[in-house]
Amino acid sequence: MTNLAGKVALVTGGSRGIGAAIARRLARDGADVALTYVTSARQAGDVVAAIEAAGRRGLAIAADSADPRAVAEAVERTVAVLGRIDVLVNNAGIFPYQALDEVSLEDFDRTMAIHVRASFVAAQAAARHMHAGGRIINIGSCLAERTGGPNMTVYAASKAALTGLSKGLAQDLGPRGITANVVHPGPVDTDMNPADSELADLQRKALPLGHYGHADDVAATVAHLAGEGGRFITGAAIAVDGGFAA
Template identity: 75%
Template sequence: MTELAGKVALVTGGSRGIGAAIARRLAADGADVVLTYAASRDQAEAVAAEISESGRRSLALRADSADPDAVAAAVERTVAEFGRLDILVNNAGVFAYGPFEAETRESYARVMAIHVQAPFVAAQAASRHLREGGRIITIGSCLGERVGAPNMTLYSASKAAVIGLSKGLAQDLGARGITANVVQPGPIDTDMNPADGDGADAQRQGLPLGHYGSADDVAATVAHLAGPGGRFITGAVISVDGGFSA
């Protein structure tokens, strides 16, 4: 497919799991792709090499999403290296699980920095370069709208915040022809939440489809929003969750 030919995408947290699947899919659809990583250098460079071998340009950049300066610098480096930016995918994330009473100010600050501050900073930096038809896609979570179980207050709060952020961006940037949307995965088989891990059976029982999704399922929705089919979709929250939110 070449729907994204000539486009440049930046995917944060693109070294593994959902982020890597998104990076590969956007490249398969014709985009050149920059991906960031915080610690998994070898994995990130392997994904970038795979994309390059497929005929697209790719670059792996170290940028800890907890550091707003690093996030902004990744946007600027993308434009400096590739000459433009068309698609921003805010994917980097961490999972916070534990009793509400045990959360600290430090844990709160880190989760909010990665899930809320980083997408805000990246979107602000990207908005200076995005042209008409630009896309900002943020990976949220089904837990941002329906928590369903204890011990996920901090994580859910951070993922709920990106909904308001993206709806605001849709209003602020719409006049320039830039869209902003949220994709909310449910139980997806990755190393952060493996389909054979502890608690996986309980998660499956809450899914009308009865099984985990794959990272490619999320990537397909991101690709649709990034491509021509997403041109009239903005301020939307799209669940890829096997019916968890139904």
């Protein structure tokens, strides 16, 4: 596919899991792809190698999404090295799973910083460089609308905020021909939520399809939004969740 030929994408948290799948898919669709990572340069390098194997340029940027300056600088480095930015995927995230009484303000602030503030900062920085046809895609969670259990208050709140952020960006950037959407994955087999974890059977029971998704399922929806198929979709919250919210 060359649906994204000539385009440049930045995927935050792109060294593993859903982010890595998105980075690889956008490259297969023709985009040059930058990605941010925090802990594993080796994993980030593996994703860059896959991007380059697809015939595209890849760039790994060490940037902690908890640091707003690092987020903004990642956007600027993408533009400086790859020449432009057409697609921003705000994917970096953490999964605080804690009883309400155990959540500290530091836990709350860090979750909001990584999920909400970083997405805003990156979108603001990227929008300064984007032209008509630009795409901003935020990765939320099915827990934004239905938690299904305890201990996820802060996580769910942070992901729900991405729906409002995406709708606001859609209004602000629509006149410039830039779209903004949020994709809400359900249970997907990743390091953060492995299909063989203690909670996996409970999650499967909540899914009409009865099984976990694959990171490539989310990547396919992101690729659709990033390409020509997404040109008339903006301000939308799209579930890729096996029916969890049904």
